[in-house]
Amino acid sequence: MILARRQAAAWDSPGRAGLTWLGQAGFWIDTGHHRLLIDPYLSDSLARKYAGRRHDHRRMMPPPITPEALPRPDLVLVTHAHTDHMDPDTLGPLAARCPDLPFVVPAACEAIARERIGAGARLVLVDAGERIEPLPGLRLTVLPAAHETRDTDAQGRHLFLGYAVGFADTILYHSGDCVPFAGLEGLLCDLSPGIVLLPVNGRDAARREAGIPGNFTLEEAVALAQKAGAAVLVPHHFGLFAFNTCEPAAIDRLAAVTDRPAILRPRPGETLHPRQEPDAAGMPLLPGR
Template sequence: MIVRQTDFKGGLSDDLAAPGRPGVAFWWLGQAGFAFRSGALRLMVDPYLSDSLAAKYRGRPLAHERLMPPPIPPEAVRGLVWCLCSHAHSDHMDPGTLPVLAAHNPNCRFVVPRAEVQTALARGVPKARAVPVNAGEHVELGSGQTIEVIASAHEERVTDAAGQHRYLGYVLRLGGIGFYHSGDCVPYPGLAEHLRAARVRVALLPVNGRDAARTQAGIIGNFSFREAADLCREAGIPWLVAHHVGLFAFNTVPEETLRREAAGVEADLRVILPRYNERYETWMEANQ
């Protein structure tokens, strides 16, 4: 598989809206957010495009002031047909982003954990356009493109009283390519085997890690970079897109540390440390 990284001119809204070329393109939105374009399909996962958390935590410990602005205001997004939220934390299910996306994209449907559907509705997802899901289910996106819903362990796999998972990951089958967006997650038994069977080619994984100080402060952790790389190796995934860094000062990893770790991975794993204003275009080679 080929992934081409290209700087683009102008705004993300224009680049995202441009006619789809062969293959699948994706863009980093900051934190765990990504936008995808596959043919006529426009899809986002976990977009945090507001500053709602700064307002929520202002004057409290661990101020959630953004270290980087959103790459696109939510009102500038057009043509979106799917928006996926992995769980209810506000940097993944944002009350400052979701109602704005809904208002400006009347055909957009919102895939959310069934265990958190009431939270999603309270944060601005229109009830008629909500698609509640649980691990083990599939969503048809059209044109043979699909979502497989799997459980995530945000340090632990957590279910509600009905046994429905509060933290989800999504295996996206777009343009014949398997992408895995874990949401917030750490390694758990059986995950690598599941992803290998799903023939995932690109894993988009959080690498901000976890430690005792953050745990004591109530900050639930994610993969370390090494754990993310190990998961890709065990699952036979050739591309790792490392994210969930650079937004909040109390919950990130220095860029130089990530670059050093990325330089030390095995030769058969290619690592992308995504940037704003960069488009990632993917397609399968003829013999694949």
């Protein structure tokens, strides 16, 4: 099976398997049976918060869809409480429109999730190590993440999470914000994900001193995908904020010399979807387990 590009967004063709990048760590994923929303940041809430400061959080790219125009998904996954992942101006209006919509959030972040998503929002509280079936036919494995460090609350619950989503014969892994840490490779090898969505904006001392925790470098993301046996790497968390990004050209250069995993740089609002026969746009990808 191959993965090809089409310009239309996945929400325009419900029931057709594919994924659309929303910018930063956000994705809309259609499994063919379920529509999932992960870490959407579709507003300018951070630009308003940091206006006039050195790191002003102005967007380098517009959101491919507004929060108001976003269709109702079947499930929302939130990896942690940083605003570009748990955005009140995106998730709050969505919860108000869809009061029965389930939001999977870290149990350690319940209080802030209630504040940002809604006091009466339907929260599904999870922690690393749990396996649940939030919707019929959809399997969710919750993994720890290290946003430079593996932080926990007073009860030992993880503040940063990743999710492995299983559907049909495919496992897709979204790491959330994460760096390499002991044990992660083993967890992924046990899961055997076919597709991995990993941040590639990297990290350095200057950002750390400014209170901006980092993520995988591009090379670290490729190495992790290779060790996990993934066929497809979709890099993300670049191109939104000028002070915290990776050059798209660097992704393309590495993709040109890497056979496995196949590296597909996403484009906002464009869908990556499976096709049965190769064509000029296709690449050999998307196996099952």
